[in-house]
Amino acid sequence: MIDPTAIIDPSAKIAENVEIGPWTLVGPDVEIDEGCVISSHVVIKGPTKIGRNNRIFQFSTIGDETPDLKYNGEPTRLVIGDNNVIREGVTIHRGTIQDRSETTIGNDNLLMAYVHIGHDSVVGNNTILINNASLAGHVIVDDWAIISGYSLIHQFCRIGAHSFVGMGSGIAKDVPAYTTVQGTPADAKGINSEGLRRRGYSKESISAIKKAYKIIYRQGLTVEEALVQLRILAEDAPEVNVYIESLESSTRGIVR
Structure with missing residues (x-):
């Protein structure tokens, strides 16, 4: 289940049926629960806790420290729930003590290729972040929201439940629940009726x-x-x- 070329820190806690591909690095203070499939060339650093039945694709970096200049090596965390799909090249950073000390990903989310989730962000359940969507630090994404490709979310913004952010949007204010927005800067277009x-x-x-x-x-x-x-x-x-x-x-x- 674990490729012999994978590098696993002895302190990492990995459930027996977790699959880990070649040349993947799992560092100290990492917990991976049962049913997870980790592809090749993934980097997972801790403190990070990953729940059940997650799938993480190649070249993703999970739980690394933030480049935020306030961060000074404190033991902040990343917590990921269950049944998430994290595609190629996704980056998710841990929190900072100046905020929550934790970045949180819920359940049943799809993070497509090259998505970035910055420090202290909170992603709810059943969301979709499409290729190259990026969350700055301190962002909240509520349940069932969809953020289209190449969209940028400014720090401290909140993306409401069931909302839809159109492709290539620049979000610098909060997006209310149910609302479809698009543009740079974004403006409201209607409600997410189809969703x-x-x-x-x-x-x-x-x-x-x-x-x-x-x-x-x-x-x-x-x-x-x-x-x-x-x-x-x-x-x-x-x-x-x-x-x-x-x-x-x-x-x-x-x-x-």
Whole structure:
């Protein structure tokens, strides 16, 4: 299961059925749970904890220290959940003590080739980051979000649940839940209707989310004014509460 050319630190904790390909390096303070498949020429450094049934492709670097100049060798962590696919050349850095001390990847995510996830970022569940998408430090990506290829996310931004970032976008503000954005700088284009349909949202739910979008983007309201109307709408359409939470949690202002 472990190729004889792989270099495994004696302190690494690796489940018995983990596969590790040739010329892969697994350093100290690394834990890899059962069912994982690690291809050739992968570098995994610790402290890093990798959950079950993850697949990591060749030339990825997982758990290396951040180049952030604040970092001074502290024992920060990377934690990866279960059932993730991490394709070729992906880089994921550990955290810094100035923030969370941890970078976190959830479950069932697809990180395509050459994606970069910077220090202290949090990626939720069921997200897709397409080729060369890059997260600066301190970014949050909520569940089911999709970030298209060559898109750049500024530090401290939040990408809301079920949102869609179009290809080649530059994101410098928060993207609300359900919203499709594109451009550099990005602006809002509508809601992610196709994604919601694929996930089983009813016509009524999608209609309510469209109404919420129009309240935010088509009535010339401030965010505070829009929230008043959204809370009324949410009384009969609970899915709008996800929109409300993403607006209330915004610290950088929203893409508009």
